[in-house]
Amino acid sequence: MALYCDVLSPMIYPSHFFGMDGYAAPGDAPEHFISESMKRFAAVTKGSGVVLRPWLQAFAWRTKTYSPQYIETQVLAAKNNGGVGFLFWNARNDYGRPFTAMTQMNAQAALYFQPVVSAAAHQANSATPDIPAPASASSTTTRARVPAGPPS
DSSP states (O other), X not given: OGGGXXXXXXXXXXXXXXXXXXXXXXXXXXXHHHHHXXXXXXXXXXXSOOEEOOEXXXXXXXXXXXXXXXXXXXXXXHHHTTOOSOEEEOTTOOOHHHHHHHHHHHTTHHHHSOOOOOHHHHHHHSOBTTBOOOOOHHHHOXXXXXXXXXXX
C-alpha cells in the first residue's frame, strides 16, 4: 500500500503492546515502542517514498507515566526514527497534556518539529504536470502552531 500513498499513519500506542519485547508494562515504555515500531515501518516501506506520520497515544490507559513528558518522549522518538509529523488520539477528546507538551516543545521547536516551509516554497517544490515531485518530507511538512491560550 505504501507505493500508492503519500502518507501512512500507523497507530503506535505503547499501552497496546501487551507484554511484547519482554515489557510487563509496555505503556510505560513509550520510547522503546515508538522507536521500534517506526524502525519496523521504515523497513517495510523502504523505497516507496511514503511519509510515515504516526498516531501517538494521548491517553492514560495502561500507563502510570502519562504526562506532558510522555507526549514529548513519543514525539521525539517518532521524529528520531524517521517520522514526519505526528497525530494524537484521545477517545474523550481530552488533549490537555498534549497541549501542555506542545507549548513546551514549541520552545525547542528544532528538536521536536520539522522545518517550516512557506506556502510559496512548497508550491515551488510541487510537481509539474509532466514531472512528478519526489515524496520529500522536507518540502511538504510544517510544524505545529500552538495557540497562545489554553484549549477551550
